[in-house]
Every structure is written in structure tokens, then in C-alpha cells.
Amino acid sequence: ELPDGGARPNAAQFKQLVVTALRELHGEVGAALPVDVLTYEEKTLSAILRVISSGLVKLWSALTLLGFYQNRRCAFRVLQTSPFLLALSGNSRELVL
Amino acid sequence: MVRFKNRYVLCEVVSEDPRCRQCIEDRTLGLAVRDAIARVHGDYGLACCSISFTVKYLNAYTGTVLLRCRKDSYRLLCSALPFVRYLESRAQRYPCFLNTLHVGGTIRTCQKFLIQYNRTQLLRLLQNCTTEEERQCIQKSLLSCSLTVEQSQSGEEEEDDGTE
Numbered sequence: 001e002l003p004d005g006g007a008r009p010n011a012a013q014f015k016q017l018v019v020t021a022l023r024e025l026h027g028e029v030g031a032a033l034p035v036d037v038l039t040y041e042e043k044t045l046s047a048i049l050r051v052i053s054s055g056l057v058k059l060w061s062a063l064t065l066l067g068f069y070q071n072r073r074c075a076f077r078v079l080q081t082s083p084f085l086l087a088l089s090g091n092s093r094e095l096v097l
Numbered sequence: 098m099v100r101f102k103n104r105y106v107l108c109e110v111v112s113e114d115p116r117c118r119q120c121i122e123d124r125t126l127g128l129a130v131r132d133a134i135a136r137v138h139g140d141y142g143l144a145c146c147s148i149s150f151t152v153k154y155l156n157a158y159t160g161t162v163l164l165r166c167r168k169d170s171y172r173l174l175c176s177a178l179p180f181v182r183y184l185e186s187r188a189q190r191y192p193c194f195l196n197t198l199h200v201g202g203t204i205r206t207c208q209k210f211l212i213q214y215n216r217t218q219l220l221r222l223l224q225n226c227t228t229e230e231e232r233q234c235i236q237k238s239l240l241s242c243s244l245t246v247e248q249s250q251s252g253e254e255e256e257d258d259g260t261e
Contacts (some may be wrong), residue, residue: 027139029176061141 001075002045009069011040014047018059021066021076026058033058038085046079048088056081103149104171106200107207108178110160112193118160120186123152126162133180138173145170146177153204159215162195163207171200216242 002008009017015037023031036050051059063076080088110121131150135143146166154163166174178197183190198214201207219242223235 023139025139025141027135027137027142029137029142030139 001077002069002072003074006072008042008045010042011037014040017066017069018049018063021062022058025062025065030058030062035059048085053083101149102168102202103165104168104200104202105153105204105207106164106166106171106175106178107198107211108162108164109196109198110162110184110193111196112160112184112191114191114193117184117191117193118157120184120189120191121155121157121160121162122186123155125184125186126155127152129181129184130164130174130178134174134177137177137180142170142173142177146174150174161211163204168202175200 015035018035018037019031022033022035026033033055034052035055038048038050040047049059060078060081063078066076067073082088110117110126112118127150131143131147134146138146148170149165149167151165152162153165154161156162164174175197178195181193181195183192185191199207199210201210216239219235219239223232223239226232226235
């Protein structure tokens with residue numbers, strides 16, 4: 001979330017932001033964690049990230065504690081996590097069979 | 098039965114520069130190690146390892162250092178030790194590196210290991226030394242440290258390293 005309207009990051013800058021967050025909280029070891037940005041939408045500023053399951057804690061904590069993007073306040077909200085990509089497409093509780 | 102368990106890491110500071118020996122201090126070494134942890138493991142690693150981090154023992158003549166940290170974070174500390182590239186003191190940088198010799202749970206085990214290690218180092222120095230006075234010196238210290246059982250306590254205390 002970027003509350004003030006300004007230049008929105010593109011996909012590469014978004015990945016750079018994620019890696020910077022990991023580097024600040026977990027150092028070089030964190031920055032070397034293999035994180036993939038599977039999709040990125042610049043309009044809604046939402047993305048799907050993929051990370052190895054042992055690195056989920058590091059990634060989530062780093063994203064939570066990231067406060068600034070180019071000296072502008074920002075916040076990461078994690079909407080859903082799941083081991084299956086298909087589960088992210090819809091809410092399984094409202095599935096009509 | 099709940100107590101804080103520590104790990105004691107015994108390292109050796111190896112440096113090409115002879116002036117580096119004089120400037121080894123507990124504060125400079127502590128700062129250098131914490132800086133390396135901050136670079137490698139970030140804010141979380143630095144905070145994790147700094148809970149109970151101190152330089153417990155330092156011998157500037159032999160470059161022996163004993164560090165203490167919590168048992169939960171000793172792996173972070175040990176993995177960051179190879180990233181200590183230089184010691185900085187009084188605006189001077191001396192390149193060096195840290196050799197990890199032993200990780201123990203108490204200071205006593207580390208001391209036992211250090212005594213054994215110094216004995217083997219003395220033997221190796223004896224093989225490598227060139228002049229006759231050095232040889233005499235090392236042989237004297239070797240004899241003084243391998244006494245009989247009753248006097249072995251006082252013998253272990255007077256452990257001195259031969260000149261290089």
C-alpha cells in the first residue's frame with residue numbers, strides 16, 4: 001500500500017523492494033533467499049510471491065517491518081498464504097459445488 | 098532446572114601484520130564481530146546474538162579470543178566469524194581473519210582444549226624453529242608444562258608460548 005499517490009513501482013522495482021526488506025532484517029543471508037514474483041499488477045499494487053516454505057517466516061517478518069519505499073511511507077498487507085497456487089484464486093469457503 | 102545456557106567459541110586471530118597484535122582489544126574485536134553479524138544476518142541476527150554476547154578472554158600475544166553467546170544463536174555467530182576481514186582501531190585497519198578452534202558449553206572445557214592445543218602448537222613450533230636459542234626456549238617451556246601429576250596443576254598455569 002502506498003497511501004500518497006506517486007510513481008508506482010514496476011515489477012523489477014517491486015522485487016528490489018522485497019529483497020531490500022529481507023536484507024535489512026535478515027542481512028545477506030536473507031537477501032540471498034530465493035524469492036520469485038509470480039505476478040504483479042501495477043494498478044492494484046498486488047503481487048503473488050513464491051518462497052521456499054522454510055523461508056516464509058523470514059519473508060513475512062521482513063515485509064511486515066518494511067516502512068519506506070523511496071522515502072515514502074508504505075505498508076505490506078499479506079492477504080493470503082497457501083502452499084497451492086490454485087488456492088489463491090478464490091475463497092474455498094464460498095465454493096459452490 | 099531452567100537456566101540460560103551459553104556457548105563459548107574459542108577463536109584465534111591470524112594476521113600478517115605484526116602491528117595487529119598490539120591493537121587487539123576486547124572492545125575493537127567485539128565491535129568487529131557485531132558488525133560482521135549485522136552485515137550477514139541483519140537486524141534480527143544482530144539482536145539475537147547480542148543478548149549475551151561478550152568477549153570473555155583475550156590473549157594479545159597468542160591472538161586467542163573466547164566469545165560467549167546464547168545457545169540458541171551460536172550458529173549465527175559461528176557463521177558470521179569468517180566475514181570478519183579486518184580489525185579497526187585508532188583509525189587504522191589491519192587485515193586479519195578468525196580461526197574457530199573450539200565451541201564449548203563452559204569456560205572450563207574451552208580452557209582444557211586450549212591447554213591441549215597450546216601443547217601441540219609448541220611441538221609444532223619446535224619442529225619449525227630455526228635458531229638454536231629458539232629451540233632451547235621452546236624445549237624449556239615444553240619441559241615445564243609436562244610435569245608429573247602432583248605438580249601438573251602449577252605446570253598447566255605457566256603455559257607460555259615460544260617465540261615465533
